[in-house]
Amino acid sequence: MKWLWVVAFVAPTCTVPYNGTAGSPGDNGDNGDRGRCALQHGTLGTLVLLRCPAAAGGPAEWRWGRTVLGTYPAPGLALPNASLAHEGHYSCHHPGTGETWATVCLQLGYPPALPAVECWAISYPQAVNCSWVLAPEPLLETHFVATYRHGVGGATEMGECVRTGPQSCSFGDLQMFSLTPYVVNVTAMNPLGSASRLLPFLLENIIKPDPPEDLRVSPIPGETKKLLVEWSPPGSWPFPQYFPLKYRIRYAQEGGSVTKTIGPYEQTSYTLTGVPPRTLHHIQVAAKDFTDSGEFSAWSLPASGMPWVEP
Ligand SMILES: *[C@@H]1O[C@H](CO)[C@@H](O)[C@H](O)[C@H]1NC(C)=O
Numbered sequence: 001m002k003w004l005w006v007v008a009f010v011a012p013t014c015t016v017p018y019n020g021t022a023g024s025p026g027d028n029g030d031n032g033d034r035g036r037c038a039l040q041h042g043t044l045g046t047l048v049l050l051r052c053p054a055a056a057g058g059p060a061e062w063r064w065g066r067t068v069l070g071t072y073p074a075p076g077l078a079l080p081n082a083s084l085a086h087e088g089h090y091s092c093h094h095p096g097t098g099e100t101w102a103t104v105c106l107q108l109g110y111p112p113a114l115p116a117v118e119c120w121a122i123s124y125p126q127a128v129n130c131s132w133v134l135a136p137e138p139l140l141e142t143h144f145v146a147t148y149r150h151g152v153g154g155a156t157e158m159g160e161c162v163r164t165g166p167q168s169c170s171f172g173d174l175q176m177f178s179l180t181p182y183v184v185n186v187t188a189m190n191p192l193g194s195a196s197r198l199l200p201f202l203l204e205n206i207i208k209p210d211p212p213e214d215l216r217v218s219p220i221p222g223e224t225k226k227l228l229v230e231w232s233p234p235g236s237w238p239f240p241q242y243f244p245l246k247y248r249i250r251y252a253q254e255g256g257s258v259t260k261t262i263g264p265y266e267q268t269s270y271t272l273t274g275v276p277p278r279t280l281h282h283i284q285v286a287a288k289d290f291t292d293s294g295e296f297s298a299w300s301l302p303a304s305g306m307p308w309v310e311p
């Protein structure tokens with residue numbers, strides 16, 4: 001099970017200061033016995049019930065920090081429509097003597113939503129990179145397990161999708177041109193529940209290079225209507241010599257409203273011709289796998305230039 005890689009991304013808090021609606025000023029709900037409080041988690045916007053087993057079916061006095069809330073019958077203190085303002089340190093007491101029966105630290109949030117997962121082969125055919133988001137944010141400490149599977153029956157390979165960030169992972173050792181989908185499984189877990197998203201894909205369908213880099217636009221001496229555009233393949237594309245890219249160029253004149261897109265071209269430079277003299281042009285480039293698999297990259301950062309002007 002070494003491929004189960006678990007990371008926490010939200011640190012839990014046990015006590016939350018009063019917001020002034022019920023507590024007395026300066027009372028932060030922390031009685032100094034935080035270590036002995038039983039952590040309880042509840043879902044925001046639902047009815048949350050705090051129980052006092054020691055009351056043995058009888059009434060108990062409830063306090064929130066040092067504020068006495070009142071005496072409530074079994075099964076305990078109900079918080080209808082719990083909100084973040086209800087978090088904090090609760091205790092139940094003998095209604096006569098005030099003896100402390102139990103303390104509860106209440107933390108509120110949401111069970112994890114289904115993770116929205118995206119996977120792209122930005123370094124084809126070396127690796128697949130995946131990332132995910134949860135909406136709404138669960139607000140509680142949430143762990144993720146990310147794995148992948150490929151193949152069926154005895155030929156199934158499974159492995160860890162190795163974490164590259166709190167909500168991203170990557171795996172390699174890929175089988176090119178396989179007609180069996182890869183399936184990525186991202187599971188989010190917190191004290192209120194868990195949710196798994198399975199994302200199946202064929203490797204070649206998710207090829208998407210990063211944008212080209214190092215874009216340069218230069219005048220060509222003696223040419224008043226031409227611009228030389230040069231760029232480099234994305235640094236994350238591992239073997240441009242064996243898996244070439246093709247490129248699209250888009251450009252617009254300074255202050256103009258028309259953007260022209262040309263290409264694709266299978267080289268890393270291009271001479272724009274018929275350019276209006278003495279005008280500044282803004283240019284961007286995008287890349288796609290040469291065999292047309294997958295998608296175009298996002299547009300590169302723009303670069304600008306003006307044709308050569310006779311001195
Ligand atoms: C629950 O509380 C939220 C704010 O805390 C409020 O917007 C909502 O209307 C309440 N719902 C009910 C049913 O009282």
Ligand SMILES: *[C@@H]1O[C@H](CO)[C@@H](O)[C@H](O)[C@H]1NC(C)=O
Binds near residue numbers: 128164168170172
């Ligand atoms: C993609 O995965 C590689 C490891 O295979 C990692 O080095 C790189 O940082 C990842 N890229 C992104 C954008 O997460």
Ligand SMILES: *[C@@H]1O[C@H](CO)[C@@H](O)[C@H](O)[C@H]1NC(C)=O
Binds near residue numbers: 185186187196
């Ligand atoms: C997805 O991963 C979770 C956590 O490892 C596991 O419990 C669940 O069974 C997996 N789902 C499938 C369909 O493989």
